[in-house]
Amino acid sequence: MSRLPLRLRLTLAFALAMAVVLAAVGAFLYARVGTTLAEQLDQNLETRAVALSALVHERGVDREGGQLSADEGEGFAQVLAPDGTLLASSRSLPRGPLLSEAEAERARTGSFFLRRDPGPIVTDEAARLLVIPVATKERTLVLVVGASLEDRADALEGLLTQLLVVGPLALLLASVAGYFLAAAALRPVEVMRRRAAEVSSERPGQRLPLPKANDEIRRLGETLNSMLGRLEAGIARERRFVADASHELRTPLALLQTELELALRRPRSPEELELALRSASEEVERLVRLAEDLLVLASSDEGRLPLRLTRHYVREMLDSVAGRYDARASAAGRSLEVVAPDDGIVTGDRLRLEQALGNLVDNALRYGAGTVRLQADPENGSLALRVSDDGSGFPPEFLSSAFERFSRADVARAGGGSGLGLAIVDAIARAHGGSATATNRADGGAEITLVIPAAVADVSAHRPLI
Numbered sequence: 001m002s003r004l005p006l007r008l009r010l011t012l013a014f015a016l017a018m019a020v021v022l023a024a025v026g027a028f029l030y031a032r033v034g035t036t037l038a039e040q041l042d043q044n045l046e047t048r049a050v051a052l053s054a055l056v057h058e059r060g061v062d063r064e065g066g067q068l069s070a071d072e073g074e075g076f077a078q079v080l081a082p083d084g085t086l087l088a089s090s091r092s093l094p095r096g097p098l099l100s101e102a103e104a105e106r107a108r109t110g111s112f113f114l115r116r117d118p119g120p121i122v123t124d125e126a127a128r129l130l131v132i133p134v135a136t137k138e139r140t141l142v143l144v145v146g147a148s149l150e151d152r153a154d155a156l157e158g159l160l161t162q163l164l165v166v167g168p169l170a171l172l173l174a175s176v177a178g179y180f181l182a183a184a185a186l187r188p189v190e191v192m193r194r195r196a197a198e199v200s201s202e203r204p205g206q207r208l209p210l211p212k213a214n215d216e217i218r219r220l221g222e223t224l225n226s227m228l229g230r231l232e233a234g235i236a237r238e239r240r241f242v243a244d245a246s247h248e249l250r251t252p253l254a255l256l257q258t259e260l261e262l263a264l265r266r267p268r269s270p271e272e273l274e275l276a277l278r279s280a281s282e283e284v285e286r287l288v289r290l291a292e293d294l295l296v297l298a299s300s301d302e303g304r305l306p307l308r309l310t311r312h313y314v315r316e317m318l319d320s321v322a323g324r325y326d327a328r329a330s331a332a333g334r335s336l337e338v339v340a341p342d343d344g345i346v347t348g349d350r351l352r353l354e355q356a357l358g359n360l361v362d363n364a365l366r367y368g369a370g371t372v373r374l375q376a377d378p379e380n381g382s383l384a385l386r387v388s389d390d391g392s393g394f395p396p397e398f399l400s401s402a403f404e405r406f407s408r409a410d411v412a413r414a415g416g417g418s419g420l421g422l423a424i425v426d427a428i429a430r431a432h433g434g435s436a437t438a439t440n441r442a443d444g445g446a447e448i449t450l451v452i453p454a455a456v457a458d459v460s461a462h463r464p465l466i
Helices: 006-059 101-109 150-198 216-265 270-301 314-331 350-367 396-401 421-431
Strands: 076-080 086-089 112-116 127-135 140-148 310-313 336-339 345-348 372-379 382-388 435-440 446-452
Touching: 006 076, 006 127, 006 140, 006 150, 101 112, 101 127, 101 140, 150 216, 216 270, 270 421, 310 314, 314 336, 314 345, 314 350, 314 372, 314 382, 345 350, 345 446, 350 372, 350 382, 350 421, 350 446, 396 435, 421 435, 421 446
Parallel strands: 336 372
Antiparallel strands: 076 086, 076 140, 112 127, 127 140, 310 345, 372 382, 382 446, 435 446
């Protein structure tokens, strides 16, 4: 069943539902008609019984020939004595009472209905009987009025035959209509499927056609089109990433090749060889850093950036980062400032967090000015790690793309950076379940904030660190 086309499955389901509905309607109609015919038959019997009982009460019973002379010609009737003795009967009935002695005795308490199966007394047809007491001048007699059930049975049989003929035909027509209805409903899906088969990365901008009706299929198409847009954006980012990475790798490799070729072109003194090797070593170091940064970002993209979560003091971590850049800041005539609570604790991967903070301090020393501040503040159960400087800040158009890979401000492009530092900061923040933001301070300078959720704890009880 699950291997059938969807339109056939919908048609079969519709046919099954229609079969159940038609069967239920047919059964209800059959029962209702049967009940109506039975009620009409009982009403006719009551009407005839009232008329005959009036005649018997006024004229008595004609015993001549044992026939009921007041018979109206519809159905049959009998008049019995209280002990069940037959006094008068319709001409269509054989001789013999319709009631037993007990049933005749029961008639003295009131009227009631009976059913008689085919037999020698009621001929070959089932009959419906109405038994009522009739008071005369001399005594109380029993009047039995009956009618054959053959007409009712014939009517029900004819109705059943029509239902058995019309029902399957209606089911067939409804199933055919259901098939075409399902095909019409699924036609937009088929159109979208054909267009989806033509979508490829070589022809960007293609979208699935949407039906005019604002229904579930249109919403599905809109969702798929949004997904195609996200996929195209992702492919474009990956292509740009590969192109930028190739460009970034080409520059140090070309410089390294040039240094080596110059060193080998003619005999060199030891001092010249040392200078060439130092220059080549710098380019190799740059290549190593770039390769490591690319590996970090690739691991982040796959959702498996390794983290070793530990609890450690925030102030120690910030002091450690500041200590590594203190000599460089002093050489440039600048200073580093750490502002953090002495007892604040952060839970996270210390090496990754120091890597992110180190990238920010390096950017601040490279492109900023004035004092570089490393600050930690608790915010709503989270820890905000901020690095700021007193320089000119970021260009406004750069803020929206600051954390994209190989995205660099104009002032940064002249400094030889790879453009991956802020992207790594964002990846580390997201790996910790947090976020990174870049802003320009109101009083001048750039500020980048890492928010690590649920990472700050009170250490007033001096709990041991893990």
